[in-house]
Amino acid sequence: MITPIRLIWLKLRHRLNWRVIKLFMCMGYGVFMIALVIHMLQSNPGPVKALKSSPYRHLYLEEEIPPEIVQFEKQIVPGLGEDGKGIEIKDKKLLDETVKKYAFNRLASDQISLKRTLPDVRHEACKKIQYDDTLPAASVIIIFNNEILSTLLRTVWSVLQRTPPEFLHEIVLVDDASNLTEISTVLPIYLKYRLPANVILHRLVEQVGLIGARLAGAKVASGEAIIFLDSHCEATEGWIQPLLQRIKDKPNNLVIPSIDSISDKTLAFNGFPGGVGISVGGFTWSGHFTWIPFKHNGTRKPSDPAPTATMAGGLFGANREFFFKIGGYDEGMKGWGGENLELSFRTWRCHGSMENVPCSHVGHIFRDFHPYFIPHDSHGINTARMAEVWMDEYKRLFYMHRQDLQREIPSPIDIGDISSRVQIKDTLKCKSFKWYLDTVYPDKFILDDQSIAYGRIRNQKYPNICFDHLQRDTAHKNGFYFLGQYPCHNVLGDSQYFSLSRDKFELRNEYMCAKSFDNEGSIKVQMVGCRDQQSRKTAWKFENGALIHVDSGLCITAPNDSAGEELVLSKCDGTKQQMWDFEFLNP
Numbered sequence: 001m002i003t004p005i006r007l008i009w010l011k012l013r014h015r016l017n018w019r020v021i022k023l024f025m026c027m028g029y030g031v032f033m034i035a036l037v038i039h040m041l042q043s044n045p046g047p048v049k050a051l052k053s054s055p056y057r058h059l060y061l062e063e064e065i066p067p068e069i070v071q072f073e074k075q076i077v078p079g080l081g082e083d084g085k086g087i088e089i090k091d092k093k094l095l096d097e098t099v100k101k102y103a104f105n106r107l108a109s110d111q112i113s114l115k116r117t118l119p120d121v122r123h124e125a126c127k128k129i130q131y132d133d134t135l136p137a138a139s140v141i142i143i144f145n146n147e148i149l150s151t152l153l154r155t156v157w158s159v160l161q162r163t164p165p166e167f168l169h170e171i172v173l174v175d176d177a178s179n180l181t182e183i184s185t186v187l188p189i190y191l192k193y194r195l196p197a198n199v200i201l202h203r204l205v206e207q208v209g210l211i212g213a214r215l216a217g218a219k220v221a222s223g224e225a226i227i228f229l230d231s232h233c234e235a236t237e238g239w240i241q242p243l244l245q246r247i248k249d250k251p252n253n254l255v256i257p258s259i260d261s262i263s264d265k266t267l268a269f270n271g272f273p274g275g276v277g278i279s280v281g282g283f284t285w286s287g288h289f290t291w292i293p294f295k296h297n298g299t300r301k302p303s304d305p306a307p308t309a310t311m312a313g314g315l316f317g318a319n320r321e322f323f324f325k326i327g328g329y330d331e332g333m334k335g336w337g338g339e340n341l342e343l344s345f346r347t348w349r350c351h352g353s354m355e356n357v358p359c360s361h362v363g364h365i366f367r368d369f370h371p372y373f374i375p376h377d378s379h380g381i382n383t384a385r386m387a388e389v390w391m392d393e394y395k396r397l398f399y400m401h402r403q404d405l406q407r408e409i410p411s412p413i414d415i416g417d418i419s420s421r422v423q424i425k426d427t428l429k430c431k432s433f434k435w436y437l438d439t440v441y442p443d444k445f446i447l448d449d450q451s452i453a454y455g456r457i458r459n460q461k462y463p464n465i466c467f468d469h470l471q472r473d474t475a476h477k478n479g480f481y482f483l484g485q486y487p488c489h490n491v492l493g494d495s496q497y498f499s500l501s502r503d504k505f506e507l508r509n510e511y512m513c514a515k516s517f518d519n520e521g522s523i524k525v526q527m528v529g530c531r532d533q534q535s536r537k538t539a540w541k542f543e544n545g546a547l548i549h550v551d552s553g554l555c556i557t558a559p560n561d562s563a564g565e566e567l568v569l570s571k572c573d574g575t576k577q578q579m580w581d582f583e584f585l586n587p
């Protein structure tokens with residue numbers, strides 16, 4: 001019904017002037033709308049409802065715009081926030097309450113134009129690049145639950161305004177069962193009256209969480225490329241070409257834009273061009289994403305994409321066919337979390353690659369918390385699914401952090417059926433996790449394999465006492481602390497897991513290395529972030545049970561058998577207080 005009318009419209013547009021069109025429209029419009037409403041009422045509402053916005057938006061007169069939209073647009077203060085500037089809310093109490101409730105300043109969002117301008121922060125080297133005239137057209141997929149309408153629509157408009165139409169196949173909005181009136185009522189009306197026909201809204205009747213919603217979006221998307229964006233982003237000038245070019249050149253390559261920050265307090269856009277140095281993704285054995293510096297040999301140009309071992313997960317693009325070929329997302333994952341590492345490991349292992357593309361810039365509001373429902377521990381349970389399927393025998397290092405999720409021990413926690421995910425590995429003949437570690441992320445420290453000795457470190461005089469980080473360890477955040485002692489746990493968990501590394505003789509755990517520190521006359525064992533370079537300051541010897549600091553020649557000593565004391569470094573005297581047993585020794 002729609003397509004022939006659109007054809008007529010396109011033909012008419014060439015022949016008739018605007019006044020005649022309006023006249024035609026006034027007569028035809030009423031009849032058409034009645035037919036449309038009848039059609040919508042009759043159609044059977046399935047689990048997923050798809051609403052297409054009207055292709056006739058040009059035909060609406062301003063006086064026909066419904067009051068909901070007029071009211072919504074009235075909040076905007078012309079000129080505020082232009083050029084990516086932030087706005088200060090003077091009333092601090094109001095600001096605090098707003099940020100606490102919505103996780104960012106929605107007052108600012110409501111006042112700033114949905115089509116505000118942004119600075120072009122691309123590196124000069126990026127602006128000079130000539131991209132192909134023909135690139136795969138993208139479906140941009142944006143999922144949300146109770147997102148602030150102005151923020152969501154600013155995301156949509158930023159894409160519409162800054163994507164050449166030939167590269168934008170569609171925007172797929174997936175509403176994960178929001179119950180905010182703004183989203184459930186105003187958004188569909190806005191879509192119909194204000195947005196072009198290639199913006200599509202899918203409403204999920206029951207909340208399925210981030211992973212399910214994204215999968216629903218990808219399934220209905222029909223562009224050659226798909227690009228996922230969060231619902232609180234702003235795409236900048238030239239954002240899409242660098243991504244699509246890399247997808248075109250290498251369809252098995254997942255691409256990640258450079259993410260600029262939009263302040264959660266003022267909505268100021270803070271973009272940086274980037275340079276020769278660039279950050280890429282890493283991971284912790286506990287199953288979290290981290291940023292790490294990209295290692296290069298000095299020939300890297302600021303515009304060069306950088307291979308990355310993992311992705312943060314919110315924003316990325318892929319060839320749609322490849323995305324589904326390697327298994328899309330794991331439908332057994334609930335809520336939020338873990339899906340980004342799962343996709344990362346799977347992509348690399350199943351003959352794909354991933355890279356950060358520094359010439360593509362997208363702004364993103366970083367929020368301190370998720371203002372929506374997440375099932376209990378969905379991150380942990382999803383990560384256990386991921387570890388079972390994609391980490392091979394290295395899953396032991398994840399379970400060291402989450403013994404409660406280990407499947408071998410009877411557990412009330414059910415991670416669900418993973419057989420269809422395991423099958424992907426066999427069908428696609430994916431490489432091993434060891435290959436991934438060796439090839440893609442060779443700097444990742446493997447606590448057991450790469451050590452002379454590891455595990456719990458038990459004192460010989462006080463056999464109940466073990467090395468312990470006393471819950472002071474902040475992993476990749478590298479906050480330094482003094483190492484302590486605590487009664488040995490029954491099972492080896494991360495608080496008592498230490499290694500003597502084979503290559504640099506570091507006494508360490510995943511991120512932190514031991515050195516000596518003179519704390520007002522008492523010399524302590526201080527944990528600091530490990531360095532790439534070997535250093536005498538962090539080198540240790542393990543000789544006849546003594547742990548000797550190479551630089552000072554001092555021995556680690558248990559002061560007594562009290563729980564929670566800090567270890568001390570003292571002159572080696574051969575007493576049992578300075579003698580330690582590692583739980584495991586490597587030959």
Ligand SMILES: *[C@@H]1O[C@H](CO)[C@@H](O)[C@H](O)[C@H]1NC(C)=O
Pocket residue numbers: 179180181373
């Ligand atoms: C929306 O749903 C949440 C929980 O799912 C509930 O707490 C809240 O009251 C609902 N809000 C409205 C406006 O219905």
Ligand SMILES: *[C@@H]1O[C@H](CO)[C@@H](O)[C@H](O)[C@H]1NC(C)=O
Pocket residue numbers: 297298299
């Ligand atoms: C530096 O690294 C790049 C990319 O990995 C490689 O192509 C190039 O040959 C290397 N150059 C030198 C001098 O090692």
Ligand SMILES: *[C@@H]1O[C@H](CO)[C@@H](O)[C@H](O)[C@H]1NC(C)=O
Pocket residue numbers: 559560561562565
């Ligand atoms: C254990 O040693 C520490 C440090 O030397 C000391 O502060 C603490 O009082 C001692 N505890 C006992 C019970 O002796």
